[in-house]
Amino acid sequence: MAVLSWDIEKGSGSMTRPSWAPEGIDLDRPSASRVYDYFVGGMHNFEIDRTLARQIEAFTPNVAETMRANRDLLRRCVRFLVDAGITQFLDIGSGIPTVGNVHEVAQARNPSARVVYVDIDPVAVAHSRAILDGNPAAAVVNADIAAPDTILADPQVAKLLDFDKPVAVLLLGVLHFVPDDADPAAAVARLRDTVAPGSYLAITHATLDGQPTEVLEAQKLSGRTSTEIVLRTKPEIATFFDGWTLLDPGLVHLPLWRPDNPADVGDHPESSGAYGALAHKA
Numbered sequence: 001m002a003v004l005s006w007d008i009e010k011g012s013g014s015m016t017r018p019s020w021a022p023e024g025i026d027l028d029r030p031s032a033s034r035v036y037d038y039f040v041g042g043m044h045n046f047e048i049d050r051t052l053a054r055q056i057e058a059f060t061p062n063v064a065e066t067m068r069a070n071r072d073l074l075r076r077c078v079r080f081l082v083d084a085g086i087t088q089f090l091d092i093g094s095g096i097p098t099v100g101n102v103h104e105v106a107q108a109r110n111p112s113a114r115v116v117y118v119d120i121d122p123v124a125v126a127h128s129r130a131i132l133d134g135n136p137a138a139a140v141v142n143a144d145i146a147a148p149d150t151i152l153a154d155p156q157v158a159k160l161l162d163f164d165k166p167v168a169v170l171l172l173g174v175l176h177f178v179p180d181d182a183d184p185a186a187a188v189a190r191l192r193d194t195v196a197p198g199s200y201l202a203i204t205h206a207t208l209d210g211q212p213t214e215v216l217e218a219q220k221l222s223g224r225t226s227t228e229i230v231l232r233t234k235p236e237i238a239t240f241f242d243g244w245t246l247l248d249p250g251l252v253h254l255p256l257w258r259p260d261n262p263a264d265v266g267d268h269p270e271s272s273g274a275y276g277a278l279a280h281k282a
């Protein structure tokens with residue numbers, strides 16, 4: 001595993017660019033992946049990301065808890081999928097890899113598991129590339145989920161994933177960054193029609209359902225990144241699973257999805273502000 005250094009280089013903008021950040025990124029604009037990295041305790045974020053995160057937190061004090069609940073669901077879900085016999089993962093909107101990433105969880109359980117990460121953010125991609133150096137069973141692609149044909153045609157995807165066999169498609173915390181006019185439902189349907197019977201689809205998605213109205217202020221703040229959040233209702237999120245069969249317990253608040261321990265659910269799982277589900281293609 002390659003380790004990224006923390007040397008500071010002079011950036012072209014008003015901030016300095018650490019050596020782990022690729023050239024050409026906009027240092028004066030926060031990014032969704034780095035704000036998420038901050039919330040889940042990662043170290044690959046800038047002051048501009050932390051400032052936005054703190055402003056969002058002022059409106060939604062439980063936001064870090066929701067994001068950690070999302071990350072916890074990811075790990076439970078990947079363990080479930082490996083135990084169900086899945087050896088191929090397409091993780092779109094994969095983010096900046098932090099400990100307990102998909103390939104770590106999957107390959108710890110089955111060393112032959114193969115993982116392709118996809119993200120729109122060059123920082124997330126650069127990090128993933130460095131972390132995956134020397135891992136022939138995992139790769140990363142810089143692409144937009146709204147362009148699924150670009151993802152499916154990517155040589156790394158073709159090299160590592162066999163779409164004639166079951167694949168787990170992970171869309172965790174990403175579809176709420178895709179506005180309706182970019183037609184996220186069509187992208188999800190394209191993936192559904194590509195994968196073999198026996199495949200799985202996992203989605204987590206932010207919602208306003210049951211949330212205080214202050215969350216709308218936080219949602220507006222997310223527009224300072226290049227990917228503003230779209231909060232969808234439970235029925236709207238459920239439509240992404242058209243053509244799939246939802247597994248128990250269905251589409252639920254994140255802590256309620258197959259908790260390892262009932263104590264992990266807490267007293268108010270609905271305060272997580274996001275839903276998650278796993279579905280199967282017959």
Ligand SMILES: C[S@@+](CC[C@H](N)C(=O)[O-])C[C@H]1O[C@@H](n2cnc3c(N)ncnc32)[C@H](O)[C@@H]1O
Pocket residue numbers: 032033034036070071074092093094095096118119120121124143144145146171172173174177178227
């Ligand atoms: C909240 S993070 C989720 C990371 C990881 N999937 C998880 O659940 O822990 C969302 C990621 O989606 C990425 N993203 C946002 N819009 C995207 C798009 N249109 N296509 C691909 N990735 C996107 C962001 O760059 C960010 O890294």
